[in-house]
Amino acid sequence: MSTNNTFKLDDFEINRIGFGAMRTTTGAGIWGDTPNKENAIKVIRAAIENGVNFIDTADSYGPYTSELLVQEAIRPFKDEVMVATKGGAVKYKPGAIMANGHPYYLRTALEGSLNRLQRDVIDLYFLHRVDPNIPIEESVGALAEFQKEGKIKHIGISNVTVEQFERAQTVAKIDAVQNAFNYNDRRYEHVVNKTTRENIAFIAHTPVARNNWNETALAKARQKKISVNQLSLAWLLQFAPNVISIPGTSSLAHLQENLASGTIDFQINTY
Numbered sequence: 001m002s003t004n005n006t007f008k009l010d011d012f013e014i015n016r017i018g019f020g021a022m023r024t025t026t027g028a029g030i031w032g033d034t035p036n037k038e039n040a041i042k043v044i045r046a047a048i049e050n051g052v053n054f055i056d057t058a059d060s061y062g063p064y065t066s067e068l069l070v071q072e073a074i075r076p077f078k079d080e081v082m083v084a085t086k087g088g089a090v091k092y093k094p095g096a097i098m099a100n101g102h103p104y105y106l107r108t109a110l111e112g113s114l115n116r117l118q119r120d121v122i123d124l125y126f127l128h129r130v131d132p133n134i135p136i137e138e139s140v141g142a143l144a145e146f147q148k149e150g151k152i153k154h155i156g157i158s159n160v161t162v163e164q165f166e167r168a169q170t171v172a173k174i175d176a177v178q179n180a181f182n183y184n185d186r187r188y189e190h191v192v193n194k195t196t197r198e199n200i201a202f203i204a205h206t207p208v209a210r211n212n213w214n215e216t217a218l219a220k221a222r223q224k225k226i227s228v229n230q231l232s233l234a235w236l237l238q239f240a241p242n243v244i245s246i247p248g249t250s251s252l253a254h255l256q257e258n259l260a261s262g263t264i265d266f267q268i269n270t271y
């Protein structure tokens with residue numbers, strides 16, 4: 001990855017192609033253990049050896065199995081990798097999740113994540129979802145408390161609108177926002193633009209799944225021997241300098257392909 005493909009979060013330079021540990025580390029429906037633990041660890045370690053230094057997980061992936069596996073995979077590289085995890089969403093059966101943004105619940109979620117990741121401090125902790133029954137100021141206010149206690153270094157919010165984002169900023173310094181964003185899904189473009197203006201990290205989830213490109217872009221990509229997934233990741237890198245994508249994969253070949261999109265040199269933002 002080229003060095004322009006980094007985003008500085010305080011003193012940590014994040015490579016803008018990270019790794020999403022949702023699917024590889026869990027079973028179908030993001031439920032249970034990974035079907036192939038040895039492979040998942042191999043892929044995560046290969047990602048780090050090839051420059052990835054940002055890994056995204058959550059207590060609800062599994063639940064818990066993703067955090068446990070990430071902890072095991074990164075053990076040899078501990079300080080070289082920023083680990084982001086999330087709390088505030090309860091996985092209660094395969095494919096089903098429910099928000100819980102109550103401060104007391106968030107505290108138990110955070111303590112569980114600290115334990116599973118074997119850390120004293122979480123590098124970046126996200127409120128996974130906004131609980132419709134709890135004002136976002138209360139949920140993010142709890143995260144601000146945890147930060148004061150030294151248990152969280154950076155605070156993030158996920159799956160938010162601009163309005164929720166602004167309300168969260170009244171109670172804490174928000175260092176990262178994580179929403180779905182890709183070539184086909186631009187529902188949150190206003191959120192991305194706000195993070196860009198304010199130089200806040202924007203973590204694009206679901207960066208390669210569900211991307212349908214137009215024929216002009218595909219033809220040009222074919223000519224340049226660029227795959228559709230590379231096109232999607234390069235589009236995100238070119239969208240704005242604060243956008244970090246977190247493709248997840250269980251395949252070493254796909255990993256190499258994804259990382260190579262950091263060196264693609266054709267201008268695709270206009271497609």
Ligand SMILES: NC(=O)c1ccc[n+]([C@@H]2O[C@H](COP(=O)([O-])OP(=O)(O)OC[C@H]3O[C@@H](n4cnc5c(N)ncnc54)[C@H](OP(=O)(O)O)[C@@H]3O)[C@@H](O)[C@H]2O)c1
Nearest residue numbers: 020021022056158205206207208209229247248249250254
């Ligand atoms: N905050 C939230 O609410 C939220 C929601 C969803 C996701 N996320 C985060 O975002 C991360 C990524 O999201 P995601 O897993 O939904 O979507 P994604 O990364 O866009 O897509 C992953 C899927 O694409 C395949 N893939 C990856 N690279 C490929 C390539 N080069 N060629 C062909 N197929 C490829 C993977 O299969 P193979 O294993 O076969 O490569 C996998 O099935 C998650 O791991 C999670 O950390 C967050």
